[in-house]
Amino acid sequence: MGVRTAEGFEPWYTEEFPRLVTTLRIATGDGGLAEEAAAEAFARAYDKWSRVRKMASPNGWVYVVALNEVRGALRRRRLEHSQAARLRLGHAPPPPDPDDDLWRAVRNLPERMRLAIGLRYVADLPEAEIARVMGIARGTVAATLHSARRQLSHDLAPRLLKETS
Template structure:
């Protein structure tokens, strides 16, 4: 038993934790303005550091890793709280407060259906899913310039199709 470690391979963690935890917790509390959330985030980050101690210990700055991990935990927690708050507000407002967006005109849907498949995809991602051009490019696996050009051509083609539809309606 002389060679076995009693700490399960976590050499140095305890000493580092005792030294670094108060500093990390204090810096987080100052940065985010919430001592309780700072305590929670620091504890979570140090727990993750313990689980991955061999990897974390080998880093140039284990404490920097813990700060980054703790700040990511704070961001996730705040994002979750915002979503919960919005959900609670919707519940309190009742079912009538939600108004779905109006359906697009059938003529517009018909015009979009006439576009080539990749162009339809770009239009749907940009204008229905409300993704940025960069996000559309990432989803489609093309450059942002290709997306911009495709959307420009789509808008031009849609205007042409819709104008033709209006002309047809006038001549009836």
């Protein structure tokens, strides 16, 4: 049987997969886990594409699913007590961290700030959508992003990052 490609899925997937992986990698620090969670989330999207494509924000949906995959994978690691049982089993080793000041500064942020930063600046989601994905109030997103930018600016001085909304 040939590959059935749901109409409109592949361009969306091609465009969004790298952004989702980068966002998850920023949030988790684990490139392999990020790729696996993203692949699983897009597989779910493919499975339900007729519904997902009609959603107001398919991107928001796939980010929520991917984050749940990450949480589930982290919990399974504990449950199975086995690093070998990680979701990336069978795939190539995760890529090394880039030698980049901004990457290091972001990795030093608390987990929730990293996720907010990834969703805002990599996934390019608006604050209202970030609030939905993270399950927190919009005001809290703004506050979290503000704190994150302030900390990044401090850590990256004298690079003098410009704060933009």
